[in-house]
Each structure stands twice: as C-alpha cells, then as structure tokens.
Amino acid sequence: MQDTRFDLSAFGLSEVARCGVHLREAVSGASSADAAAQVVAEFFHDSLVDGRGDRACPVVGVFLSRPQAAPAAQVVAGPRARQERRLSLAGLSGAYAPWHGTEGSAALDLPVPSPEAARQAPLAYRLLDRLGAWATADPDGAVPPLSGVDVVHVSDSQEDAPDEALRAEGVRSLLAFGGTLSPGEWFAVVLFCRVALAADVVDLFSAVTSSARLALLSGGRPPPALEAEAVRTSLEDMENLVARRAAHLQSTVARLSSVTADLRRSQQELEQRERQLRDEATIVELLQQAGSALAAELDLDTLVQHAVDAATGLSGAAFGAFFYNVLGETGESYLLYVLSGVDRSVFDKFPMPRNTQVFEETFRGLGVMRSDDITADPRYGHNSPHHGMPEGHLPVRSYLAVPVTSRGTVLGGFFFGHPERGVFTERHERLVTGVAAQTAVALHNAQTYRQEREAAMELQRHLLPTLPRVEGIASTSRYLPAARDRGAGGDWVDLIPLPDGEVALVVGDVMGKGVRAAAVMGQIRTACRAYARLGLAPSEVLEHLSVLVDDIAPGCITTCVYAVLDPAEDRLRAAVAGHLPPVLRDPQGRVRFLDERVGPPLGVGRRRYPQQEIPVPPGSRLLLYTDGLVERRGRPIDDGLRSLRELLAGPVGEIEADCDSWLDTLADGQHDDDIAMLYLHRPEDASQQVSAVVREYAPVSGAVPDARQLVSEALHEWNLQHLVNDMMLIADEMVANAVRHARTPLRVELRRAGERVVLEVTDSSTEEPRLIVSHPGEFGHRGIFLVNAIATRWGTRRIDGGKVVWAEVKAS
C-alpha cells in the first residue's frame, strides 16, 4: 500500500488517475455494493494523507440511496407500488459518534426525503437532493434520465462547518462527492478532512467521483452495458478534467507570458529611463566640473587650455582644438589656437584655417556642425590646393565643431576630430555645447579681469617712479621681491638728476617687511629727494635722514648709500650708512668695493657721516645693491660679495644683460630677501650712447619677417652691418618662439650700447623658454639652440605680467 497514498495538499491529475486505478483494485472481489462501499470508505480513509504523510481524513462515510422495501441490492420494481427511498450509510471508516455504527457495519438507514436524513447526514443529503436523487421516487417508478456527479465542499469558514467535536479532531473542511450509481441508485462519499482543500483540488474530485462510482458498481455484478457506460463516463470525466486543466494551464501560461512581457517591457523602460537619468546626471556633473574649473580661471591662456581639454575629454574626440579671437593692444583682432590630445608641433606646419565652407559655420557662429564623415560632406574639399585636409594632417572622419558666442559676438570655436566614422553622438554635441556656453562666460570674465588687471598694473607703473634717463650715463635698475613672498618690502633705489649735470644715486633698505616698512621707505625716499634737490653733500643728506628716521620710525633700522656723480669732474662722492658698499669697475676692468669709510645705520640720531671721494672716469661701471643680492641662507655673505666682485671683474656688456645674468648667477630665483639694484655705465664716448628701436607685434607669424627687417634696418643705420646676419637670425627665432608659445602681444626692442647689441622680446606669458637640443632627425626645437649658439649671452627675466627674453652679441 505504500504507493497508494495521495497527498491532498498536492493533489493533481496524476493522483486522480492513480486513485481511480487503486480504487478499482481495492474493490475487486467485493461481493456486494455495500461491501464495496465499505472498501471505498476504508480506501479513502487510508490513502488520503496530508503534506506530512499523516492521515488526512479521520472519518470517511459512503452513502447509498436506494428504493426501499427490498433488501439491499435487490430491486423490487412493482408497478404502481409507491416506492419509498432510503439513504443508508453503506460504508464507514473512522470514528464519528453521530453515525455510531460499529466498524464495518452501517448504522444509518433513513427514509428520504426526510428532515431526519437531512439532519443526520446533512452533506450527503444536500448533495443528493441537489442532484435530484429523491425525484426518482415518482409513482411510475420510472427512472429519471438524470445522472451526474457533484462535489460539495464545506470549509470551516462556512455555515455548516465541521461541528465542535470534529474540530477537536482537527477537521477543517468537509468534502462530499457523489452522483448516480445506476438507474435509480445514488451514492455519496463524505470526507472529513484535516487539510484545507484548494478550489482546484475540489474540482479534481469530479473525476474521483467517476472512479468511485465505477468501484462501487463493480461490487454488485452490474450489467455489462452499465459498467461500460460507467467506464465511458469515467473516461469522459477524466478527459473533461484534463481538458479543463489544459485550458486553464494554457490561459495561465498565456497570462503569465503576457505578464512577463509586460514586466520585461516595463523593466526595459525603467532601465532606459534610468540610463537617461544617469546620463543627464553625468552630463550635468561633467559640465559642472568643467564649468567650475573654467569659472575659476581668469588667466586667458590657462582658461582656453582648460576649456579645450575639458571639451575634448567630454567629446570622446581623438584630438580637439579651440580657436579664439584676441584683441591686440592696438585694437586689432587676431586668431590663436590651443590643442588637446595632440602635440602642437603636429599643427605647426599648417597655416591658420580660413573661412572655408566647412569652417564658415563655426567661425561665423552659425551653429553646431556634427558629421559622421566630414569627407563625405558636400561642403568638404572645395578649396585649393589641397581640396580637403592638407597632407600630413591627422586623419579626420568624425567631425564636430561648436562656435563659442557671447552676446552675438563669435569669441571662438571648438573643433574635434576622430579618425573613425560616426564617433560623435548627440550626447557629445550636448556636452560640448555646454562647455562652449561656459567657455563663453569664462572668456568674458577673463577679458574683464584682464582689463581690470591691466588698469591696476598701469596704476602701479605710474606710482613706481621709473628712473629718469640722464645724458651721458646708461643706467638701469631692478627690483625683485623675495622669491617666496609677494609682500611689499622696504628696499629702494633712486636716481635724481641734479643741477649742473650731477646725478644723485641712492640705494636703501628699511628693515622689516610689509606695509609699515614700505611706508617708512616711501617717506625716507621722498625726504631724500628733497635733501638732494637742496644740493646737500652726501654726508649731510645721511645726517638729516638719520634724524628723520629717529622721528618717524624710532628703532626702525635703515641702511642707505647716498652718492653724487659729477661727470664733469669724473668724480663720485659717497656716504654709506651701514649699507653694503657700492662696487666700482674702472675702465681697465679693476673692481673695488667703496667700503673705506662706512657709518652706522640711519636712526641713531644726529651725527656726521663719513664721506669718500672716488674717481669715476668714462668707461667706469658702478653698482649699488641691497643685501638680498649677495645674502643667502646657507651661504656666508662674504662668499656672495666675492662672487659679485668676480662677476664685475669678468666680461661685461650691455647693462640690462649684465644685470640679468648677475641676478641669474647670484640669486637664481632663490633669494630669501628683496633685491634692489642700481647699475650705471659711463660710456667712453658719444658713439657709445645707447640707441634703441622698439616695435610691438600681435602674435602672428607675419611678426617674424617684420622683426628681421626691423633689426636689419637698425643695424645698417648704426653701421653694424657685420652683425646683421646673426641678429636677424636671433630676432627671427626669438619672435617665432614668442608667437608659437607665448601667443600674447609682444614687443621687440633692439638696443645698442657701445660694443654690444641686445635684442629683447617681451611677452605676457610667464612660461620660460628652455634650451632643447634637437636630435638631427627631429622637426622642431632648434630655435633656442641657434640663439644659444650665436648669441654671446642670452637669458630671460620675469617682469610684472610676463617675461623678457634677451640675447646679446658683441659688436667687435
């Protein structure tokens, strides 16, 4: 019996089929319908289990409803006899008091229809009543053709739920099924279940009913036709059930698949929406990053580089360029460009773009141009001589160009290229357009800032007195704030023309830093100028200054050198107040420090300062300086002074070049203190007077030939034809370098000072040129190398807002 257990909680079609087979096996050999009924009752009692394998139905009853008066299974069909019907409990398995029969024998046997029967066997009664079982008791005894099966299920939530006693047994639902057994005879099986039955399981019991009928029939040697009919009915019921199940399954599957499709669709929609949102968020984030970087940038060169780097990164381009217009100082507009993703040397060989059909859209600010393959664009390739990209141009298929406009003015344009087709998407276009908008704002800001800064620098230039030029004397000065400190300092130099051709020379240093030191310095310098104009002797000037310092800044140690040069007498009178001594180089190249008589620093009250008198014939050079030039942390001041002496004793040349190369040697950008220098040269004769030519240029390639021309003409005029070739090459390389790298307006100055000619190129970029020795097979970097090879000396110096690159050659 091990395989004849059916789990009611997992009751399916196969259980129905197996159940039928086993039922018929179980009843085989039953001698009567009653005997079969008992077997059927026991079968269900024993076979149906719950999910854990325990008996699912503690009580099973099998009722038969038959005509009365005849013993069981004996049909007495007398005409006109009013046949009474009875309902009897033919089989019972399990203990149930109301039906209190002893095991194996039915105790219930009641006439039907009757209230008694309805009360005692309510479920079977209701089932059979519904099927019309009592109707067969009509006077004609004719068996109604009615046949059929029914299943009644009562769960504990319903009205006639299991009574208290049954509940105590764990019975949760009642199930009754039954139908016609044979014409005039009916049966009903009642199960008391401990498991709650699902609706589809209940439905399955219609097929179980057919099997039960077949089993009950086989107990009483039924006529073959009846048995055949029962088998057929059973099969039909089974088929119907299978068909119903199949239809149900099919519709379930259909519903499921439609639900799945819906789910998948909505999931795809969700994913797509999420992607879009993410994309949006990324775009916003990227643009914000680029935007904040750009907004913070006020330096134009850095700004445009940031912009092109950001846009190239976001566009996925192989390389990108940003062309932008710059207004020169004289109001002319010129076009510059920066690159990203590719070295500038790759494009050095190509001329600037023109308004070709491809570029026009962008340069005129007409709109964005995005092409999957620019070479297939109808606007491409109409301009000679290359009809497209020039030879050697990086390959471009995918093309994206976005103008940068502000208030209707085209400020510039972004251009992006990629060697593969179809690289740039709408998303790229949106990103770059976003960067373009931010760039426009940032460019506008930078321009405003630049204008303001230039105004401020202009103001500063007015406040800082430039030293006057004095007939017969070449002079220059330097002021360098400490390398790691941009605060105001107390160093100063001054050059004051006096009556009778004399010149007062001053260098001083107010100890301390900051506004106070600067303010004290300003007062001292002003007072010094006033004393100078009074024609006081150097010792007297220092005496007055010392009193003044005591007055205005007691305890503020100040050192100073005051000297008066008298060119007519070839003589210098000097007084020193605790300051490092001036250094003099005579025409023979001998160098001496003017340190014979040095007084104490200013601010020690009224006292006379010693004064010395030194011959200064034409050809002499004189340097006044502050301690920052020679003093360095980790280097004794004597070492610095010794180096300075050696430098002055060495080859000297044009004064600007001298100053710069000495500064390079002594300070090298590492000075801890401010440095002030005043340097003079008394030329030996009038022909050695300084003469100079100056011209300013926009950073365009045309500046290069023009600067050569300028240099050539000036040297011819100065009768220095033999320098033309060298200076032209130097000018060419230095100007080309500024145009190529600095890309700011530039100023070219050629000066002649005695035996020397100096060329200076000033630009507004602080990036210094470096000497790169090019491999012979390489394209670039020979410019500075050539300057280095030809010039006697060359160097750079930083100035406010830019740098000067200079080179000097000897005239003889």
Place this chain on the structure above:
Amino acid sequence: MTPSTGPEGYTSAHGSPSADAGSLLPTGPTLTLASHRGPRHAVVAVEGPIDYHTAPQLLGHLTTKEMQHVPLLILDLTGVDFCDSSALGAFVDIHRRRSDAGRRFALTGLQSEVRRILELTQLTSVLPVHATVKDVLSEG
C-alpha cells in the same frame, strides 16, 4: 583640415603680402615657388626667406600628392638668403617622409648663411646637400 594659402600645383606664384581675408589670415611676405618637372624628378626653386611664416607654404607645396610621388625631389635654394629653425624643421620633415616612402630628397644651391645654420645644427650630416641641381641629377 585647412587648405594652405600656398600656390596650387606646379605653377609659379609671385610673393606678396597676402591680400586674403582680413583678420583670420596672417600677412607678410610669401615664397615664390617655381617647379620644373623632369621624367623622374622635380626641381622646386625657392625664392625668398624660409621662416616660421613661410615654412607652411613650402610644406604645403612639397606635400601635395603629385609632389609626393616624384621619385626625386630637389629643392633649389639658390634664391634663399635666409633660413630659420622652422625651415630646418620643414627640410627634416620632408626628408624623413620621403625616405620613409623610399623616395629621394636633395637640397642644392645653399647660400653661405643657409649653409651656416645647417652646420650649426649638425643637419649637413642628415640632409643630402649638393652644390647644384646638375650634381644631383648626374649622380643619378
């Protein structure tokens, strides 16, 4: 992506400040380039200074498809009184490209100033320099 401003093909163009198109284009002298085509060679005679300003024009002229396929390209510098590092860069570039493609390149007619900067930069050891066009052709 840009067509150069140089003359097209093998015609000769006279150097003059570019009259083209306002602010976008640099102005200044341009080169005069006269090309003569032989069966297996081309001679380009240059007149004017080759510098940062004009080197792109020269490069544009020497790298057209037609010029590229000439087995031997001779650059006659007899009319060139000035070269700067941009010119040297252009020579090296052309030379390298042609060598890579298995084609020859030669410079002839160097004036002293031009020769000097080639020597200063050690490029005489890299670039094939000959006295005259005839020398190159007779050498085969």
